[in-house]
Amino acid sequence: MERRITTVLAADIVGYSALMDQDRVGTISALQTFREDVFLPLISSHNGDLVKSMGDGWIVEFRSASEASDCAIALQSSHKPKGIKLRIGIHTGEVVTDGDDIFGDAINVAARLEALAQPDQILISDTSHNSLDRSNAAVFDGGEQAELKNISRHIAVWSWPKGIKVNLAVNSSTKPGIAVLPFDNMSGDPEQEFFADGITEDIITELSRFRWLMVVARNSSFTFKGQATDIREVGKVLGVRYVLEGSVRRAGQRVRITGQLIDAESGSHLWADRIDGVLDDIFDLQDRVTQDVVTAIEPSLRYAETKRARAKPTEDLQAYELYLRAVSHFHLLTDEDNKEAIKLAKLALDRDPEYAAAAGLLAWLHIQRLVQSLEPVDEGPKSAVAAAQRVLMSDRADGIAKAYAAHSISMLAKDLPRARTAFKEALSENPNAASVHMLASINLFLLDRPEEALRHATHSVDLSPRDPLRHASFVAQGMAYFHMQQYQEAVEACREALSVRPVFLISHMILIASLAHLGDDKAVKAAVDNLKQYVSGEAAIAETSRLPIFSFPSCAARWRQGWIKAGLLT
Template sequence: MRYLFEDYALDPDRRELYHGANVVPVAPQVFDLLDYLIRNRERVVSKDELITAIWNGRSVSDAALTTRLNVARGAVSDTGEEQRLIKTLPRKGFRFIGPVREEGDDSPAVPDKMVEPETTLALPDKTSIAVLPFENMSGDPEQEYFADGMVEEITTALSRFKWLFVIARNSSFTFKGKAVDIKEVGRRLGVRYVLEGSVRKAAGKVRIAGQLIDAVTAALIWADRFERDLTDVFALQDEVTVAVVSAIQPKLLQTEIGLATRRRPDNLTAYDFYLRAMQQYYLTTREGNAEAIRLAHRALRLDPRFGFVAALAGACHLRNVLWGYAIDPQFERNEAVRLLRLALSIDDDDPDALALAAATSAFMVGDCETEIELADRAVALNPNSFVAWSCRGQVYRIAGLPEEAIRSFERAIRMSPVDPRLHLLFAGMGSALVELRRFDEAVAAGRKALRQNPSDLVAYRYLASAFAHL
């Protein structure tokens, strides 16, 4: 029997630990410690139990045990701070928490190596990701459907983002039940990122663990765990999917923006210019807004069918009007309307483009019925989109429906709780709360906006209004 986890394999019969095809040298007691924790991974192992099993009950100091644990963690690229695989539970004991797959005695000593493809697939121009099958950790084969269902839900949710290239479920599932090398997965599927995880159902609860890995460098981008009560299975799948997508989506975009800003300027694609434009757009300054417009137009020249970039440029011209940045306000208004119409003519099924166009039109045109229809269609196309929900909030606020605006802003914050644009939502909520005469709440929302971005002009306006009313 061998135990496979991440890109490691522990072979108790040969007393060897493998990292890929390489043997990791470990001391006998460290190997025994790993072996014992992995075999008993379904429960917490106490300190006394470990001492009895590994040291045959001999007197062992806490420092010696801690040293062995740290060496065991180091052998599998874990740390005492991260505790990705071996977790210390204070005053309780220790547990191996990483997803583990058991392999029979008749398997080869080294984890299966996948057949090298004849060619390595080139990475697409936009952010690319594959969601690998999640491991069923419940010990019940009947629960396999639940783990597979989670992967399908997450894949579908990610595929709604037009800026993402998502590998279809059937291709990702060719890796089911295999010990995989993440870099090899990236090469075979032609993706930059891989999401992998595990599902455990027990005692009326379900725990989902996931991690996002850069398939080119094998660097860990994000990791988290989600635990929910197991009541309505399908509602639970939706809830966890939202949690996973809302966590990884902004992280992915920020990572991609970082990569684009480091690329040579003479070798940029339309997508690179879009990412650089987004970085400037986040700044919400006069200079950042002007640079975002310039970069967005560079992207459009390279790809005239890039609908979201047209909508983004239109939103920047709108900002110039609203925030007093415009030298010629009428020109800025005309450009904002022209670009929102261009975006809709290019792709009226891109939820984020629809949403930005709807919000721009709400400020510049004022056709409430059409704008509400566009905003509602955007969230229907992608109910996991921060942009769609935040723009819907603005549309409903301007249409004079502040309660629905606040619900939309709250949904957007749930979609992306660490988004660099949250100050815009808090300022929008402040405006809606002033309209509802909930002035204390408006002050709280305005202060949240300014904590995130002290130069948010809209937040100052509604704070002034709320204080004056109070």
């Protein structure tokens, strides 16, 4: 890895999601035209190197701040396809190279400035501005101090063109902010507009009673009335973390009001519900809806804020980026991706040794190698247990990290009671995390509690029915069914697992043993033939048969009997 000082330009398309909602084909065509005819030629002519392309955004590296600022002004001054508007941020700072990729302070600050910029605006940091010659520096306005999210020092910010307000207040309030967008009138009757607006205004008024919450005034939120909105864009423009939106639909005297609370930073839904009523007394219904919505979302807001306050896994943005990259490789489940994920997780821990989420992921990555019969990396199981111990001793570990760590000490250190305690904490903190329920199921199986194990494994699939890792939940179901000698159910669970991930050896092993106990010789032969498509030799089968889940005393003899009958083992 190499460290160097460079200038980074971060740019994105304003309101991209809303544009896609309005006209997907037209937006994609306009974006391609802009990219090929304007963006790429301009960065090339200014000696820029495109580092990352994210669909609606780009990261570009320049040799100097002057070239970056000249390119940014050329981009903003260019003739763009209809609907295409840019925000641009520029910062000069340190980056670390990793192959063709770069990450570090320069990217982080540039991205924060880009997020603060108005449409058609360029924001440039003091570090970059100080590097410009007098004539170039003079085209920028400002120098006002800003406190950027997750950036420890204050940065003076300059803007182009002159005269556009620099919105530096987005992150200035310590209170969480919420905007209530005008509820849509879905009735097709313009006369009902007043009812939808009244609902919105009453909710704003009631939310304003909570002193810990900053509520955007009615006049500001109503500027979005009738517009197709990108929630992330609303959050940036109004400086809020949360957005409440909804609709009102009337049919005769019946009214249905729907609402949803959204995290404006991540776009995730925190709460959604609908309320039905009758217009016997419109004001009574309006009051009831307001009370129901406010009563419902206030705990959701408090819970989200509590999680936000606690979920500061690391102050090191570089460590966080390394962790996210590790997660992206982890989900691909290949030997090469697993090794890359281990490397990235270790780099994250080098940056922040107390980063519990990275340590938990590292522990599960080593388990992943074990259960997929891959060659150990580093010290294999010993490395997994060491990473797990770091998590369980940390006061910064969230429920997901605790579950990963608990799984490692359950499977490898055989410390089942301690793992169970950690799983209880993880389930308490993350009751709706499918992976936590799945891993807790395996721990309960090893504790000789198959009924409870089955409940958690089944709930895991219910929580995330399209999860790319749901094969593990079906495997956990198969283990529990086998334990209870419900072999047909075990077969069905394993076939579900194999439909998601055909190469997972454990699924094949449970399926074959279950079919053997059912006495279905034809199905056993077909299952064995299927397994041998994915396994080159007997060593992997023998190694898989020795995994901790197959050594559990209540089931070990029956596993082996089934495999011997099927001809897998002798």
